[in-house]
Amino acid sequence: MKLFELSGADEDIRFSPFVIRIKMALKHKEIDFHAVPIKFTDKSPIEPSGSKTVPVIEDNGKWVKESWDIACYLEKQYQKAPSLFGGDIGTAQTKFINAWSDAVLVRGLFPIIVSDIIPHFTDEDRAYFIPLREKLLGMTIAETIGIRDKIIPQFNSSLTPLRVMLKSQNFICGDTPGYADYSVFGPFQWARIASPLKLIKEGDPIYDWQERMLGLFDGFARSAKLGY
Amino acid sequence: MKLFELSGADEDIRFSPFVIRIKMALKHKEIDFHAVPIKFTDKSPIEPSGSKTVPVIEDNGKWVKESWDIACYLEKQYQKAPSLFGGDIGTAQTKFINAWSDAVLVRGLFPIIVSDIIPHFTDEDRAYFIPLREKLLGMTIAETIGIRDKIIPQFNSSLTPLRVMLKSQNFICGDTPGYADYSVFGPFQWARIASPLKLIKEGDPIYDWQERMLGLFDGFARSAKLGY
Secondary structure (H helix, E strand, C coil), rough: EEEECCCCHHHHHHHCHHHHHHHHHHHHCCCCEEEEEEEECEEHHHHHHCCCCCCCEECCEEEEEEEHHHHHHHHCCCCCCCCCCCHHHHHHHHHHHHHHHHHHHHHHHHHHHHHHHHHHHCHHHHHHHHHHHHHHCCCCCCHHHHHHHHHHHHHHHCCCHHHHHHCCCCCCCCCCCCCHHHHHHHHHHHHHCCCCCCCCCCCCHHHHHHHHHHHHHCCCCCCCCCCC | CEEEECCCCCCCCCCCCCHHHHHHHHHCCCCCCCEEEEECEECHHHHHHHHCCCCCEEEEEEEECCHHHHHHHHHCCCCCCCCCCCCHHHHHHHHHHHHHHHHHHHHHHHHHHHHHHHHHHHHHHHHHHHHHHHHCCCCCCHHHHHHHHHHHHHHHHCCCHHHHHCCCCCCCCCCCCCHHHHHHHHHHHHHHHHCCCCCCCCCCCHHHHHHHHHHHHHHHHCCCCCCC
């Protein structure tokens, strides 16, 4: 099993939120994998997949792209390992939580951490990344720093559903984690690796959940190299 | 099975979003029930439950309060009927979606529709309701009308996770609805009954999902009396 993922100029700095979801899912499924770093400006290693984005996996010659489709593939292909979704209703509901993670976490965190992400790139990746992302943001990267004070509280308040729910259960999936947890953890770990900002404070139920997530699989996510 | 719920001065106008969740859950579990209207200012009928809010059920002499606890009670007590949650992971994930529905839908819709809700009450209920809610809102009911144009687009954009997910499946729970659907439907039906505003437009995947929800159980929710 090969997993292709984005890295910084330092190949040990690997921070795609979508890839982190799949790394956690592979650990959950107890699958050994080899993680292959690629760059924004050299996607030739993933050409056989037909994808221009990571994650991509190559499993025994079979290529699968898109994090959601990879999770579904792993669930189906590795049925004897612990379930990621917990049946049909669980799968459908995970898709909602995955969409929440994309819309609220990935999109909410991006303008907050983007200025901290950029220093990690190679010069070529930076030249590629900045104009595209500034267009998407509708502002310069420098301007994002100026709006942080305004948008961090908004981001924090958008976490209410997660915070409320984690007061009465350890994981989004209950007593033990599942793909919904990995889907939500991806963006938080992305921010943790790429930015020195401490967005979630001690005493917040989300902080305690993040600590539990970092401890899973013998501290797998905790051992990721941090950018700061 | 008795279900206690809030009504307007017209006892056929019944719009608690939390009660609507349980009505749908009772239909899902194929349980016949008798719905008993109460008023904000006369909660004596639900005194035995120890609750000051609806929904409350009395099932064969047993009283249960709080919509989430009632749903869990129904799931456990009526195991032969179709499942509301789909197992342990499904239950845990539904709790997240229920918290999302509370934080984003109930709280998001309240300032938008509150001025339309008030005319439905009895004079006594209005006198009780208005000061408490104005304190909660931090503004007068009249002032909420002035901010509608600003907050309706914000509300609509907070629906992105639901909208994205409904592009690829019919219900939040997959091919058929479950409690997560009822939990999210409650606030939409509350707005539909209490306000003439058309917040969700035709062509939106959420509109189509709402139509499917209204058609369930022989058009049960569609037959609810509307306030406008």
